[in-house]
Amino acid sequence: MFFLIVLPLLVAIINSWTYRIYQTSGLLVFLLVAQTVIFYLALIKKNKKSLVALIFVVFAFYTLISIKDFDLGIIKFPSSTPETLKVERRQLYYKTELNWYYWNRYGKIYFDKIKPLFDKYTQRLYSGLDFTWYFADYRLILFPFFVVGLIHLLKSANKFIFAILLLSFFIQGAVHLKEAGYIFYYPFINGAIALGVYKILKNDKE
Amino acid sequence: MIKNNKKTYILLFLILIISIAFRFYKLSEVPLGMLPDAFSQAYNAFSILHTGKDLYGENFPILFRAFGSYQPPLYTYLTVIPIMLFGNTIFSARFVSAFSGVLGVVLTYLIISNLFRLKKDNRIGLLASLMLAISPWAIYFSHRPVEANLALTVFLLGYFLLLKSLNNIRFFPFAAIVMGFSTHAYYSERIIGLLFFLFFILWYRKILWRSKRLVLLGIVLFFIIQIPHLIILFSGAFSRRLDQVGYIKEGGNVIKTFLNQFLIYLSPKYLFSDAGESLGRLIPEMGPFFSWLFIPFLLGLKFLSTLRDKSLSVQLVFLGAISLIPASLTGDLFYPLRTLEFLWIVTIVISLGIYYLVARANKTVLIILVFLTSYSLFTFFTSYFVLFKFESAKYYTYQYIKLLDYLDKYRDRQIVIDTGRDTAEGLRIAYFWKIDPAIIQKQMRSQLQTSYYSGVVNANEEYRIGNVEVRPIIWGKDGCSPNSILVGDSLAISPEQVTIHNLSLEFEVQDVDYNPALFGYSTNPPTDCKTRK
Numbered sequence: 001m002f003f004l005i006v007l008p009l010l011v012a013i014i015n016s017w018t019y020r021i022y023q024t025s026g027l028l029v030f031l032l033v034a035q036t037v038i039f040y041l042a043l044i045k046k047n048k049k050s051l052v053a054l055i056f057v058v059f060a061f062y063t064l065i066s067i068k069d070f071d072l073g074i075i076k077f078p079s080s081t082p083e084t085l086k087v088e089r090r091q092l093y094y095k096t097e098l099n100w101y102y103w104n105r106y107g108k109i110y111f112d113k114i115k116p117l118f119d120k121y122t123q124r125l126y127s128g129l130d131f132t133w134y135f136a137d138y139r140l141i142l143f144p145f146f147v148v149g150l151i152h153l154l155k156s157a158n159k160f161i162f163a164i165l166l167l168s169f170f171i172q173g174a175v176h177l178k179e180a181g182y183i184f185y186y187p188f189i190n191g192a193i194a195l196g197v198y199k200i201l202k203n204d205k206e
Numbered sequence: 207m208i209k210n211n212k213k214t215y216i217l218l219f220l221i222l223i224i225s226i227a228f229r230f231y232k233l234s235e236v237p238l239g240m241l242p243d244a245f246s247q248a249y250n251a252f253s254i255l256h257t258g259k260d261l262y263g264e265n266f267p268i269l270f271r272a273f274g275s276y277q278p279p280l281y282t283y284l285t286v287i288p289i290m291l292f293g294n295t296i297f298s299a300r301f302v303s304a305f306s307g308v309l310g311v312v313l314t315y316l317i318i319s320n321l322f323r324l325k326k327d328n329r330i331g332l333l334a335s336l337m338l339a340i341s342p343w344a345i346y347f348s349h350r351p352v353e354a355n356l357a358l359t360v361f362l363l364g365y366f367l368l369l370k371s372l373n374n375i376r377f378f379p380f381a382a383i384v385m386g387f388s389t390h391a392y393y394s395e396r397i398i399g400l401l402f403f404l405f406f407i408l409w410y411r412k413i414l415w416r417s418k419r420l421v422l423l424g425i426v427l428f429f430i431i432q433i434p435h436l437i438i439l440f441s442g443a444f445s446r447r448l449d450q451v452g453y454i455k456e457g458g459n460v461i462k463t464f465l466n467q468f469l470i471y472l473s474p475k476y477l478f479s480d481a482g483e484s485l486g487r488l489i490p491e492m493g494p495f496f497s498w499l500f501i502p503f504l505l506g507l508k509f510l511s512t513l514r515d516k517s518l519s520v521q522l523v524f525l526g527a528i529s530l531i532p533a534s535l536t537g538d539l540f541y542p543l544r545t546l547e548f549l550w551i552v553t554i555v556i557s558l559g560i561y562y563l564v565a566r567a568n569k570t571v572l573i574i575l576v577f578l579t580s581y582s583l584f585t586f587f588t589s590y591f592v593l594f595k596f597e598s599a600k601y602y603t604y605q606y607i608k609l610l611d612y613l614d615k616y617r618d619r620q621i622v623i624d625t626g627r628d629t630a631e632g633l634r635i636a637y638f639w640k641i642d643p644a645i646i647q648k649q650m651r652s653q654l655q656t657s658y659y660s661g662v663v664n665a666n667e668e669y670r671i672g673n674v675e676v677r678p679i680i681w682g683k684d685g686c687s688p689n690s691i692l693v694g695d696s697l698a699i700s701p702e703q704v705t706i707h708n709l710s711l712e713f714e715v716q717d718v719d720y721n722p723a724l725f726g727y728s729t730n731p732p733t734d735c736k737t738r739k
Contacts, residue, residue: 089719090593097592115585119480119491126479126497131469140465154508166501 003202008040008194009033015139015190017181024180031062035187039161040194047158055164066183069175078116087112125173128182134189142193149196153188214328218315221332225311225339229304229348234297236349236595238718239602242630244351246272248299249633251285253643261633263647264658268434269443273629274663275450276443280360280391281353294637300351306359307348310550311339313362318554320369321518329564334557340579342586343494343542343549357391358546361399364388368406375417382424386431393447394532394544396435401528403428409521442661449661453537467534474500476540477552489586490593494542494549496582499556506559526551596718605723606631609693609715610638612726613674616691616712621674621726622684624694625666632669632676641671681707686735693726708732 012018012033021029035058042051078084094111095103135143157165165188172184240248250260250270260267260282269276281302288301312335319331338344347355367381388399407414407421414421438444454460470476478500479493488494495503510519529547542549563571599605606628613621613635623631636646646669655664668677679692679699685707692699692709699709709727717723 092719093592093596094588097595098588111588115491122497123479123482123491126475126493126500129474129478130476131473132466135469136466137462140462140469143469151507151511154504155511 008037011190011194021180032186036190039187039191052160145196146193149192217332221336221339225308228345229307237602238599239604245630245633247282249637250282251289255286257643261646263651276446278353281356294640303351303355304348306356310359311335314338317366330561333561337553337557346488353392354543354546357395360388360391375420378420379424382428386428397532438659441659443659451536464534471530481540489589492589502556502559505562506555509558509562599718605715605717612713620690622692623676624679624698626698635671686731690729691726
């Protein structure tokens with residue numbers, strides 16, 4: 001019972017991030033903690049179908065709750081004066097060096113509109129993958145467990161679990177960051193930590 | 207080693223062509239300009255070539271003083287060769303780095319083919335070398351005259367020879383010599399080279415210890431090559447670079463800071479996307495790796511974790527971990543130059559992930575991979591050879607190189623170039639004008655306020671090259687000197703000073719955005735200038 005339910009709950013409770021999310025929404029934190037437990041169990045139970053299906057269901061619920069935080073204006077480009085100035089400055093460079101690659105209708109659309117938007121979204125995608133955000137201060141002690149858990153996750157996760165990880169990654173890129181932080185990574189970070197603790201305590205060499 | 211067939215050699219040759227193309231294309235033009243320490247390397251190489259002494263007149267230095275950063279020597283000594291062949295150009299200064307980058311691609315194939323020989327699949331080595339050939343970080347550092355890039359190649363050569371010694375122990379002493387020299391190539395290798403060498407001996411002790419004599423010879427040779435480090439260990443010069451960029455002397459929670467810095471380098475945010483406007487930024491809108499390679503990276507970790515031969519993953523993990531130690535001892539937020547071995551490890555893991563995909567993939571996945579790679583190379587080309595070229599020009603002091611074209615027109619006038627924002631113009635002039643090293647050595651030696659190897663270095667050095675003086679402008683003296691030209695930026699020569707000293711604009715040097723960056727003013731002092739001041 002301890003290793004199945006109590007351990008992932010304990011990991012969630014000792015993480016101060018849980019309380020920051022709680023300030024935003026009690027329902028959200030409940031769903032995310034539940035998702036942590038389900039995700040952790042799915043990996044321990046070797047991708048049991050019912051648990052993997054439940055992951056998708058819970059994921060759908062907290063995605064719907066977070067929909068109000070989806071701000072596509074964030075990935076609109078240009079959305080500020082500095083961004084506009086950047087585009088104008090770079091037009092000069094492209095004109096000088098790229099000649100006909102730039103000086104045609106499709107080239108201009110790509111370099112002035114599509115590429116900057118794509119670059120902005122990419123930067124936002126990865127902005128949440130900074131380990132110092134999750135493991136600063138006392139939480140640094142959890143990092144080795146996270147690494148062990150991540151390795152076991154990579155070894156044992158099936159394509160559906162990978163799919164949900166990727167989906168979370170791409171959706172987080174479009175969600176406006178607030179006090180709660182990168183909530184779509186919450187279940188997987190805490191789940192990996194719990195998995196790492198489990199593997200080490202059980203001395204599971206698999 | 208896996209037996210290479212004709213197809214493998216053709217593919218490897220193509221990869222080599224790709225790596226040469228990316229590293230040597232516009233080598234002189236991108237970046238536009240060179241940093242001061244690069245000019246220090248270049249002129250020192252020129253000086254060594256002609257006199258055997260550096261610009262301070264020091265005979266074959268163990269470290270090159272270079273504005274007090276005490277550059278490791280190997281890069282400068284090797285730059286003698288391209289300068290001899292191609293003359294005093296930016297191409298010559300960068301050649302060793304670019305060539306090292308190409309050699310690194312070949313060594314990567316050899317190392318990875320050796321490590322994964324049991325898989326009996328040449329694709330692993332080929333993919334690893336291809337990934338290195340096209341990685342943004344590898345191309346970026348091959349285009350700059352950086353000791354770290356040479357150090358990585360020397361380290362990889364040492365690693366390859368160590369692996370060879372497992373089958374033929376006669377390679378071990380040579381491996382030890384090369385590993386020893388890697389510690390003279392860059393600061394980080396003083397830790398990485400030593401720790402990895404010792405780790406390798408320990409890890410493979412059962413195999414190596416069968417030929418104790420050769421192994422002991424190798425160990426002795428390695429430590430003999432460390433003697434120059436020991437000679438200057440307590441001079442202040444050896445640790446000066448760490449003093450400049452480290453945080454240990456500041457006190458505080460050193461362990462916490464170290465671990466925090468360590469985590470930063472492991473974060474995908476900095477590896478797969480643009481770190482933003484910071485010291486460690488590589489290319490605009492791009493990280494050290496293409497962003498989509500995060501997925502192959504995860505697959506590569508999966509592949510490594512499922513390998514039966516744990517020795518392989520232990521080696522790579524150990525190297526990855528120790529290669530972050532030097533960078534984690536410094537306070538800069540994500541400075542990739544100090545972590546090239548780590549970036550190499552990440553490249554290998556990515557290539558393993560791609561191998562994992564290729565081995566299981568159908569035609570659709572392969573087409574997607576080819577499309578993504580092609581698109582990435584196109585965006586890299588525009589980001590690096592266009593955006594980076596222009597947006598970094600000011601940082602690489604392009605305007606000070608352009609200034610040299612104007613100086614040529616005023617050979618009959620006294621010129622004073624202000625050193626407020628740039629201390630290297632004297633070296634630039636000396637390098638491009640091929641000034642006799644004996645002249646520079648005499649000037650620089652006389653200005654040394656401490657011994658050559660010292661933890662204390664005088665900040666401002668002045669040059670006198672023909673009619674050009676490179677030093678801070680002294681208004682009381684230079685403002686009253688008739689028919690002289692004073693050169694500086696708008697901070698060095700403000701509009702108020704132009705009015706007070708009755709200066710006339712002689713020329714403007716524009717930056718890449720066509721904004722005036724440097725100004726040359728003629729002096730028109732009144733006859734009573736000295737008494738009026």
